[in-house]
Amino acid sequence: MTNSFTCTTTEGHAGPFAIPTDLLIGEQWTGAASGKRIDILNPATETTLTSVADASPAEGIAAVDAASAAAGSWAATPPRKRADILLACFHAMMEEQEWLAQLITLENGKSLADARGEVAYAAEFFRWYAEEAVRINGELSISPGGANRIMVQYQPIGIALLITPWNFPAAMATRKIAPALAAGCTCILKPAEETPLTALAVAEIMRRAGVPAGVVNVINTSEPGPVCSEILHDPRVRKLSFTGSTEVGRILLRQAADQVISSSMELGGNAPFLILDDADLAEAIEGALVAKMRNAGEACTAANRFYVQRGIHDAFVAKLVDRMGAMKMGPGLESATQCGAMINRAAIDKIEHLVADAVSRGAEVKLGGQTPAGAGFFYPPSVLANVQPGSEILTTEVFGPVAAVIPFDDPQEAISLANATEYGLAAYVYTDNLKRGLQMAEQIEAGMVAINRGLVSDAAAPFGGVKQSGLGREGSHHGLLEYCEAKYIAVSW
Known part of the structure; x- marks a missing residue:
């Protein structure tokens, strides 16, 4: 039987x-x-x-x-x-x-x-x-x-x-x-x-x-x-x-x-999310929430590193903290839940390690950053600001609901930072200048680039990456x- x-x-x-x-x-x-x-x-x-x-x-x-x-x-x-x-x-x-x-x-x-x-x-x-x-x-x-x-x-x-x-x-x-x-x-x-x-x-x-x-x-x-x-x-x-x-x-x-x-x-992936000063802040936030929090960050296309031009940086961080902080974490079968459980204890251990490493190097915890007590493999939506070079979270896929935010001044600098990884699966660019966005997309080393969109997956589109x-x-x-x-x-x- x-x-x-x-x-x-x-x-x-x-x-x-x-x-x-x-x-x-x-x-x-x-x-x-x-x-x-x-x-x-x-x-x-x-x-x-x-x-x-x-x-x-x-x-x-x-x-x-x-x-x-x-x-x-x-x-x-x-x-x-x-x-x-x-x-x-x-x-x-x-x-x-x-x-x-x-x-x-x-x-x-x-x-x-x-x-x-x-x-x-x-x-x-x-x-x-x-x-x-x-x-x-x-x-x-x-x-x-x-x-x-x-x-x-x-x-x-x-x-x-x-x-x-x-x-x-x-x-x-x-x-x-x-x-x-x-x-x-x-x-x-x-x-x-x-x-x-x-x-x-x-x-x-x-x-x-x-x-x-x-x-x-x-x-x-x-x-x-x-x-x-x-x-x-x-x-x-x-x-x-x-x-x-x-x-x-x-x-x-x-x-x-x-x-x-x-x-x-x-x-694997380590997707960069680039936001230029001329981007529509409201649209960038909505795209960031999709790219980061879809599947609670447990996606190979999830945005891992948020590079935000300095002119819009503080406003973006404040709004991201506000929106992610309002998301309800809990069992997935509860209708109000927006951030469910991680897959297992090893996933929680990895997230905790990456957050602790970033904080030890000078990152500021703006939201979350602590595993809750109780049963279930839960980790809250979290935002780390001013993440410093050398932090493991910039080179290792976090696979969880943690957004690492880094300011930049020049778009070319942002492209260099985005490409400073062995991975090249997905990337995201937000700008109101389509010409600039397309130019940046051509320079970013990734198999998929979304411009002013937080989602790239589509059965009709070629899904895959470059490099490793x-x-x-x-x-x-x-x-x-x-x-x-x-x-x-x-x-x-």
């Missing part, structure tokens, strides 16, 4: 199905052969929600076997049929938006408002790639010398290992699964150990929406290193897509090199091509 977890909403309604808590390998949910299971905690209460099966390396290979058995028929499935199935997944997810949002909040801790937004964002990848599945266009041209035609076809790259993080357990799964399926690939999803329930629920929704057995397989494990290494050393696996820390990304790249596996990496923030792109047509091989056929007629 399949183990399962019943998610009951705050209104007392049970979900549409009990969420399987085993491994999805091929056509069935199955427990781990060892019988081992992983406890899943509610970060807001530190209580155990349920447990999930704990896969071994052998079960990782069983998932590859299942993906391999399904690969030929799925690659041969007409693009329109693949598109119809993906669109059915979109509608199925949106029909269960509230239930899925509450599930995300239970295991992740984020506010219900953030979780609702995540479900809509996650579902959109199914709709976007349903549209893209029928637009994998080839190319035809005449060679420059006229000797032959150059025909290019795009074919599925093959079995893909998809490794997702805990901060967006639904969206990071669909952002990888949807383009893989649209391209005709089968896959093995390895969700984060902290938040597997959402991934398991999404997989069951997809199965019910018509995704054939073996096309999507899901394995949870407390030993991701050995399990993922075993999968990556199977010659049938041809694609790796990973979202997570740069440190883990480097390890996976070394392992992928042994079989020369195509790798997409969405790694990653390789490749997700979302948009670019994300589909990550799962395709271009085949050149030389032909004369």
